[in-house]
Amino acid sequence: MLDAAREEYYFQYFERRFSAVLRKQYGYDRTLTQWNDHVATSCEEVLTLIDLVIIDVAGEDAAAIPSFLQRRPKSKEISA
Secondary structure, eight states: OOOGGGHHHHHHHHHHHHHHHHHHHHOOOSOHHHHHHHTOOSHHHHHHHHHHHHHHHHTTOGGGSOHHHHHSOSOOOOOO
């Protein structure tokens, strides 16, 4: 469970992580909120981005990546 007193910290941290993945994977140099409001065209694009962030957070530790993401094809792309 997340600590409600630290909710602001969590949001800022995850906003930065999402933005970093958007920059690294797709060259999109704006915030997650801007991408979601102006670029994302489907729920599938958003879910793909979430999957990429999970993999990025897990880093090199393959055991930390959920098995459903390890089996998912890596050919999906997100509009930038």
